[in-house]
Amino acid sequence: MNYCSECGARxxxxxxxxxxxxRHVCPACATIxxxxxxxxxxxxxxxxxxxxxxxxxxEPRRNSWTLPxxxxxxxxxxxxxxxRETYEEAWATVxxxxxxxxxxxxxxxxxxxxLRARLVNQDFRPGPESLEVxxxxxxxxxxxxxxxxxxxxxxxxxxxxxxGAIFPFxxxxxxxxx
Amino acid sequence: MNYCSECGARxxxxxxxxxxxxRHVCPACATIxxxxxxxxxxxxxxxxxxxxxxxxxxEPRRNSWTLPxxxxxxxxxxxxxxxRETYEEAWATVxxxxxxxxxxxxxxxxxxxxLRARLVNQDFRPGPESLEVxxxxxxxxxxxxxxxxxxxxxxxxxxxxxxGAIFPFxxxxxxxxx
Numbered sequence: 001m002n003y004c005s006e007c008g009a010r011x012x013x014x015x016x017x018x019x020x021x022x023r024h025v026c027p028a029c030a031t032i033x034x035x036x037x038x039x040x041x042x043x044x045x046x047x048x049x050x051x052x053x054x055x056x057x058x059e060p061r062r063n064s065w066t067l068p069x070x071x072x073x074x075x076x077x078x079x080x081x082x083x084r085e086t087y088e089e090a091w092a093t094v095x096x097x098x099x100x101x102x103x104x105x106x107x108x109x110x111x112x113x114x115l116r117a118r119l120v121n122q123d124f125r126p127g128p129e130s131l132e133v134x135x136x137x138x139x140x141x142x143x144x145x146x147x148x149x150x151x152x153x154x155x156x157x158x159x160x161x162x163x164g165a166i167f168p169f170x171x172x173x174x175x176x177x178x
Numbered sequence: 179m180n181y182c183s184e185c186g187a188r189x190x191x192x193x194x195x196x197x198x199x200x201r202h203v204c205p206a207c208a209t210i211x212x213x214x215x216x217x218x219x220x221x222x223x224x225x226x227x228x229x230x231x232x233x234x235x236x237e238p239r240r241n242s243w244t245l246p247x248x249x250x251x252x253x254x255x256x257x258x259x260x261x262r263e264t265y266e267e268a269w270a271t272v273x274x275x276x277x278x279x280x281x282x283x284x285x286x287x288x289x290x291x292x293l294r295a296r297l298v299n300q301d302f303r304p305g306p307e308s309l310e311v312x313x314x315x316x317x318x319x320x321x322x323x324x325x326x327x328x329x330x331x332x333x334x335x336x337x338x339x340x341x342g343a344i345f346p347f348x349x350x351x352x353x354x355x356x
Contacts, residue, residue: 072215
């Protein structure tokens, strides 16, 4: 951040009165420009014993597999966002959304929230950001070619939980994928 | 948003190629300025049969009661944030954090995440943003003077769950307080 988005003046880095950390502050209009983590919301679409994954058509991690997920937009609830991203990336319709994992990624100022969901039918196909969309049995999950660590951690927990058929909500600390 | 934070040019509202909604776009350097919801994280500190609330020293809702909570900062995990806010607002130390409610507030582009937590000791006192900090039995909760709807909804669920001693994680749709 170089310029104030409100008045266009050059911003400075300083600790505002009553705060404990540096912020971008505008010396002209006194606006404090807070910067906060962003939330990625997605679904883990389940169809019987299989789950749906998308092969990415875009960078980062083009060609690797992921769950349908994307930035939470202003005006959305997390469920709205999960439904929208699942539809946009896989033209898939899901229902029965249940919060499953919240993954902290403080090193990149992100959080992932993944909701388990039931795939309503088999009418899915790649959206513009996907090269391929398909169902995988748990034994088929492409562990060596998953896009993001938060996806890998979520899927590892899903495989562990699957045998007991109990899927508790978890907060996880994310890590670089490899 | 009026000016590009990267180059200082006046931004324009337009739908970027491949997107489906208006964004603030810089005509000079082509930066797209995404705006996304922010996450408020807090704790519900429990001490036996009582819970800790803070009376706000600052606007909005000065003088009303709330759980210790605040914006998730860059570089933080949700647990780190909940611990920090609980300490800053109530000088209180909590442990055993468990995700309890995630409240959607799409009308104000916010989300609240509240974690249940156990108060470690009775050494608490008002921080700079609080006028008063005290423990309330569930029968004493000041329902007519709570600061925010997300706090009220969380406390109502807590009272309902308390009798059964089971506190499932919930995603709630927030609403204006009154």
